[in-house]
Amino acid sequence: MSNEQKVREQEYLNGVLKKIDLAQLEAEAEVKKSNGSLSDVAKAWDDVRVKTSTYSGIVETAMSIRQQQQAIQERQSAKSRAEDRYKTLAKQKEKPYFARIDFLDNAEENREKETVYIGLASFADDDGRFWVYDWRTPVASIYYDGGLGQVDYMTPAGKQTADVVLKRQFEIEKGVIVTLFDTEEAIGDAMLLNALSGESTTKMKSIVTTIQKEQNKIIRNTDADLLFVQGAAGSGKTAAIMQRVAYLLYRYRGKLNSGQVVMFSPNQLFNDYVDQVLPELGEQNLVQLTFYQYASHRLPRFEVQTLEDRFEKNKENEKIDHLLGSLDMFKAVQAYAQDLNKSGLKVRNLNFRGEPLLSKDKIRSVYYQYNENYKLSQRLEATQESLLRSLRSQVGVQMKSDWVELAIENLSKQEYDELVGAGQVRLGDDQINDAGDMTRLHQLGEGPKERTFSSDAAERKFLAKKIATQALRPLAKRVRRAGFININAQFVDLLRKLPHYLNLADYQISQQEWENYIEAVIEKVKNRQLSLSTTTIYLYLYDLITGKHGQREIRYLFIDEIQDYTPFQLAFLKFSFPNAKFTVLGDLNQAIFTQDWASSLEEDFASLFNPDKVDFVELTQTYRSTKQITDFSKGLLRDGKTIEAFNRSGDLPTVKVTDTEAAAVAAVKKQLQQNAEDGEQTAIITQTLSEAKALAEALKDEPITLIRSENQRLAPGAVILPSYLAKGLEFDAVIVWQADAAHYSKDDVRRLLYTVTSRAMHRLSLIGYGAMSPMIEELPDSLYILEDDNV
């Protein structure tokens, strides 16, 4: 790169910065102006005359209040627009752009060379000249999608082709170009290497300057209803979808807001880890939650199984879990619910004063009096209406009953006043808040009013009606909430009848095993506990019976770590978010909950969508770890060959197996100190929580934080955490604890070992005691350094 070119680029940069300065001054003036006009409008409140003596006066007052409100709203939004612009400009001033492309647009006849600078946001001056283009504009796609020469890119008007003649990348700091280089590749390795060599922080960063071609496909996909991303650990799946959200919010600005984008993430720690990416890109955060949070929010009275419990304690029922998580099960629930249209609804009596007022039989006969063409939801609605009518007619019956008579006699003065509404001060002028209040005031007339009755009988009737209505109100509420349906009994009934809807033998489950399982579930339900798979079935059944339509306003749904979901859960999410387009990310090699059947997940889920609307992207290149760490972790897998390490070099992983546990703890301490000296943030990853606790106790003199629950915050400095909480996260250095034969020898923890080792960016140490893990022993010696056990 000639010096002359560098000087010219710096001149361009200076020009941009000057324009940004000007624009910032304007934005500042705009903020001030809107502040001023806001206070003018506020003062105008004094001019609003409150006229309440005549109806036209009230209407006039209401109109001027409304106008006032509108004026304030307009000024307020002008103010926040100006403030947003000011903030964006301030950010742009630090680093207005990071790349430049020169190209000839094949669509244009005279084919003049165009130059486009690409940054985090567009910047145009008052004359409409674009100095910088947002990375999400169609033309910016050229930068990510190819090297020099012909490149296709998508615009809202269709596919375009450009002939790229220059790609230049910049590092700008405080208004000065630090480095710049031309590249022929999509994104130069040098830039990527630079981006990847940094230290980890507790927050994920945006990757816009170095988005890779395959990731760009994920980010800009707008066609698919289901976009399935399969990618190795550290291949940037999460990074890509965070940028995808920013892209979608930009592309559909005005039609889509961040509240309509939901992400299901593996744990709360992960939510914390990624929550800066979108704000860094100038967008608001999306809604993030875990499946556990979603389910337990919907079932507040149940204790839904936690991650810890799911991972550590519930491994005995694999066959049954397989069945409960299957699409067969999903369809069986549907078929069962369909049959409830004919018979079989489980209801409970609606008791009043200890007696059934609306008995089970009565409710059931109402429910089934409608013809078979009714949907379950219509049937329920019609039943509710009918039961509410019965309750209303009960008011008349109850009014004449002895208990009401007694209640009237026993009324205290205060209760009496409350019932008749006597002595209450009517709405006075001092209580007028808005035009609605004023209209009410007009209708009520003025002054407090005592209620008088024409006769004792009239008074008694009035009181009796009030008392009976009040007493029946909780029952009406239960009817409205469909509280007469005995959903627990219904759920157990579903499990009992399941063999009519699917073949247990397909899942190698005997009748006896199934019955035993049902007994265990009944016990759990009595204690208000549900496993994650049963929770989903329970919710689905409930939604089918009550006709819940799901959250229609959600437009995009992201599911990270999809391999830990069951097909049932996914089908349920599709049902619950009927208008959402799905982007799901997974790595079958990191399936730590669902094990073997994870391999059919992709197919199962895709079968729920129109095949023309399903896209699949595979990411094989990994970015997180050094080549040495990636080669080691992929070596642990039976079929890890397709994973390609990015060529960033570091030390070989070390493996140390000591004779005793105490010696292994000492080795961990030593490694921790070494990492701290080298400025590498360490995570010690254990298999289970109890092991994490035990090790934390043994290391209690070290500055280290135990992360025991997914709801905890990720702390800076060294941490110790169980494997299932490390999902999706990354650390400079990882120490895998108990990496030995006693803990890592069965094949079912192979993926787990892969998952935990792939969390390391720069340094990986495996420490255990007793015998070496056979999974490590199988690896070629060249992949790691075996340290002897003298500490």
Ligand SMILES: Nc1ncnc2c1ncn2[C@@H]1O[C@H](COP(=O)(O)OP(=O)(O)OP(=O)(O)O)[C@@H](O)[C@H]1O
């Ligand atoms: N194009 C890129 N440029 C710079 N850094 C990248 C790029 N792609 C990914 N990375 C970085 O690589 C690391 C791993 O990315 P990410 O966490 O998105 O991977 P993942 O596929 O979700 O991994 P896992 O399945 O293990 O959770 C992150 O630090 C991310 O910032």
